[in-house]
Amino acid sequence: MGESQDEECQRSHRVIGEGRPVTALLPIMAVVLIAFLIIGLALPVLPLHVHHGLGLGTFVVGLVAGSQFAASLLSRVWSGHYADSRGAKRAVVAGLLTAVVAGLLYLLSLRFVGAPWVSVTILLLGRALLGGAESFIITGAVSWGLALVGPQSAGRVIAWIGMAMFAALALGAPLGTTLYATGGFAAVAVATTLVPLVTVLLVARLSPVPPQRGARPTLMKVARAIWMPGLGSALSSIGFGAIIAFSSLLSAERGWSPVWLAFSAFAVSLVAARLVFGHMPDRLGGAKVALVCVLIEAAGLALIWLAPGRALAIVGAAFAGFGYSLVYPGLGVEAVRRAPPQSRGLAMGAYTAFLDLALGFGSPALGLIAGRAGLGSVFLASTFTVLCAAAIALRLLFAASPGKEQ
Numbered sequence: 309m310g311e312s313q314d315e316e317c318q319r320s321h322r323v324i325g326e327g328r329p330v331t332a333l334l335p336i337m338a339v340v341l342i343a344f345l346i347i348g349l350a351l352p353v354l355p356l357h358v359h360h361g362l363g364l365g366t367f368v369v370g371l372v373a374g375s376q377f378a379a380s381l382l383s384r385v386w387s388g389h390y391a392d393s394r395g396a397k398r399a400v401v402a403g404l405l406t407a408v409v410a411g412l413l414y415l416l417s418l419r420f421v422g423a424p425w426v427s428v429t430i431l432l433l434g435r436a437l438l439g440g441a442e443s444f445i446i447t448g449a450v451s452w453g454l455a456l457v458g459p460q461s462a463g464r465v466i467a468w469i470g471m472a473m474f475a476a477l478a479l480g481a482p483l484g485t486t487l488y489a490t491g492g493f494a495a496v497a498v499a500t501t502l503v504p505l506v507t508v509l510l511v512a513r514l515s516p517v518p519p520q521r522g523a524r525p526t527l528m529k530v531a532r533a534i535w536m537p538g539l540g541s542a543l544s545s546i547g548f549g550a551i552i553a554f555s556s557l558l559s560a561e562r563g564w565s566p567v568w569l570a571f572s573a574f575a576v577s578l579v580a581a582r583l584v585f586g587h588m589p590d591r592l593g594g595a596k597v598a599l600v601c602v603l604i605e606a607a608g609l610a611l612i613w614l615a616p617g618r619a620l621a622i623v624g625a626a627f628a629g630f631g632y633s634l635v636y637p638g639l640g641v642e643a644v645r646r647a648p649p650q651s652r653g654l655a656m657g658a659y660t661a662f663l664d665l666a667l668g669f670g671s672p673a674l675g676l677i678a679g680r681a682g683l684g685s686v687f688l689a690s691t692f693t694v695l696c697a698a699a700i701a702l703r704l705l706f707a708a709s710p711g712k713e714q
Contacts, residue, residue: 332453332456332457333453333456333457333464333465333468333469335514336449336452336453336456336469336472336514337468337469337471337472338472338510339400339445339449339507339510339511339514340445340446340449340469340472340473340476341472341473341475341476342476342503342506342507342510343400343403343404343407343445343476343503343504343507344442344445344472344473344476344477344480345476345479345480345483345499345503346407346411346438346480346499346500346503346504347376347438347442347476347477347480348476348477348479348480348481348483348484348575349480349483349484349487349496349499349500350414350480350484350496350500351373351477351480351481351484351552351571352481352484352485352556352567352568352571353484353485353487353488353493353496353556354369354372354373355369355372355373355553355554355556355557356488356556356557356560356567357488357493358372358428358431359557361421361493362421362424362427362428363424364424364428365679366557366675366678366679366683367672367675367676367679368428368675369553369554369557369675370553370554370671370672370673370674370675370676370678371432371671371672371675372428372431372432372435373549373552373553373667373671374549374553374667374668374669374670374671374672375432375435375436375439375668376435376436376438376439376442378436378439378664378667378668378669379435379436379437379438379439379440379443379668380439380440380442380443380660380661380664380668381439381661381664381665381668382440383439383440383443383444384443384447384657384658384660384661384664385654385657385658385661386443386657387399387403387440387443387444387447387448387653387657388447388451388651388653388654388655388656388657388658389653389654389657390402390444390448390653391444391447391448391451391452391653391657392451392651392653392654395516395517395518396448396449396451396452396455396516396517396653397448397452397511397514397516397517398448398516399444399445399447399448399451399653400444400445400448400449400452400511401508401511401512402444402448403440403441403442403443403444403445403448404441404445404504404505404507404508404511405441405504405508406437406438406440406441406444407437407438407441407442407445407500407503407504408501408504408505409437410434410435410437410438410441410500411434411497411498411499411500411501411502411504412434412501413430413431413433413434413437414431414434414493414496414497414500414501415494415497415498415501416430416434417430417431417434417497418493418494418497438500439664441504443657443660443664446469446473446660447653447656447657447660448653449469450465450466450469450653450656451653451656452517453465453468453469454644454656455517456517461590462590462640462641462644462645463586463587463588463589463590463594463637463638463640463641464586464587464590466636466637466640466641466644467582467586467587467589467633467634467637468582468586470582470636470637471578471579471582471583471586474575474578474579474582474629475575475579477571477575481568481571481572481575482566482568482572484496484499484568485566485567485568487499530647530651530654530655530658531658533643533646533647533655534642534643534646534647534655534658534659536642536700536703536704537594537639537640537642537643537646537659537700537704538639538643538658538659538661538662539662539700540598540602540635540639540697540700540701540704541635541636541639541640541659541662541663541666541697542662542663542665542666543666543693543694543696543697543700544598544602544605544632544635544636544639544694544697545632545636545662545663545666545667545670546666546667546670546674546690546693546694547605547606547608547609547628547631547632547690547691547693547694548632548667549666549667549670549671549674549690550609550674550686550687550689550690551570551571551574551625551628551629552571553671553674553675554674554675554678554683554686554687555570555571555574555612555625556568556570556571557678557683558570558612558621558683558684558686558687559618559621561683562618564617564618564621565618569618569622570612570621570622570625571625573622573623573625573626573629574625574626574628574629574632575629576626576629577625577626577627577628577629577630577633578629578630578632578633579633580630581629581630581633581634582633582634582637585633585634586634586637588634588638589634589637589638589640589641590641593641593705594637594638594639594640594641594642594645594704595638595639595642595701595702595704595705595707596638596701596705597634597638598634598635598638598639598642598697598701598704599698599701599702599705601630601631601632601633601634601635601638602631602635602694602695602697602698602701603631603695603698604627604628604630604631605627605628605630605631605632605635605694606631606691606694606695607627607631608623608624608625608626608627608628608629608630608631609624609628609687609688609690609691609694610624610687610688610691611623611624611627612624612625612628612687613684613685613687613688613691624687635697636663638701639659639700639701639704640656640659642704643655643656643659644656670693674686674689674690677689
């Protein structure tokens with residue numbers, strides 16, 4: 309007992325950003341911002357490249373979009389263990405170098421455009437590697453942030469590092485569309501290769517945080533602690549999957565130009581909400597904030613389904629982004645509070661794996677719905693799925709105590 313108290317005391321003295329969490333997190337946020345541009349570049353153009361460029365169907369579009377998240381799911385536990393045992397900085401660097409290889413596979417897939425199934429298979433492999441890279445980058449970054457500012461600001465860490473991620477996605481959408489229009493998917497592939505190399509130079513200048521000491525609990529113990537917040541995150545993330553995989557196709561089908569505008573409205577709204585309200589899960593409680601925001605997200609998805617024109621669809625995307633903005637960090641606060649201190653990297657990896665599970669399997673499922681009932685039906689199905697997360701938030705809200713939630 310005395311040893312754990314000493315370690316807790318040492319941890320409290322290592323918190324270098326207490327009272328100024330934004331300042332402490334800024335370098336890590338910058339790394340995430342630059343690194344996630346490579347994902348943002350491809351999001352609005354991958355469906356167009358696969359559907360229009362390669363001539364493949366909506367199910368394959370969903371498969372390509374979801375393969376990154378399926379790969380992330382398989383690598384979350386590994387990335388969490390790696391960040392806990394080897395250090396968060398090394399996890400981020402490993403992710404960046406893997407992203408370089410993914411960009412090279414993007415380029416290789418273009419050599420086989422005349423054989424669409426060969427091309428898309430190589431593209432799927434590149435997306436899988438990028439999923440693993442994303443897992444190491446974001447898990448390492450969140451673990452790094454938690455070590456810098458302490459678990460008492462877990463909501464801010466998750467919200468603000470996520471804000472940097474979505475800012476990159478918002479910036480990457482128009483940039484990727486511009487690259488695609490001027491240089492085709494090859495321009496996007498080159499950028500995917502070069503941007504991570506530049507980011508490694510930025511990471512090299514940052515001071516590492518030593519990993520936590522102490523016996524580490526098993527994966528099953530951590531999973532039992534965080535499964536309920538993770539399930540709520542998975543259900544709410546189906547709406548995110550609908551936006552990234554099908555909003556550009558819906559816009560193209562209905563003649564709403566530019567096709568990336570709905571996704572950018574989602575991402576900009578999410579970033580703005582986290583910037584202004586990112587402290588709310590820490591202050592009011594993660595479950596309470598998540599409950600309110602789930603309802604807002606569902607309302608936004610329903611608006612996209614009902615939208616007769618571009619303007620209402622953009623409003624719906626903005627509502628969905630605002631709602632989703634604090635669901636993930638709100639439920640993440642609940643996960644962190646239930647996790648052992650020396651395994652917070654593993655806990656965040658396991659928690660994020662629920663998001664990957666939702667997107668990795670949900671996106672192809674939404675693609676099947678689109679193929680059978682039309683693209684608009686994707687957003688109706690997503691509305692009802694997201695609403696199910698409200699039940700999880702209520703259960704967490706009325707739980708007797710975090711310690712009893714297993």
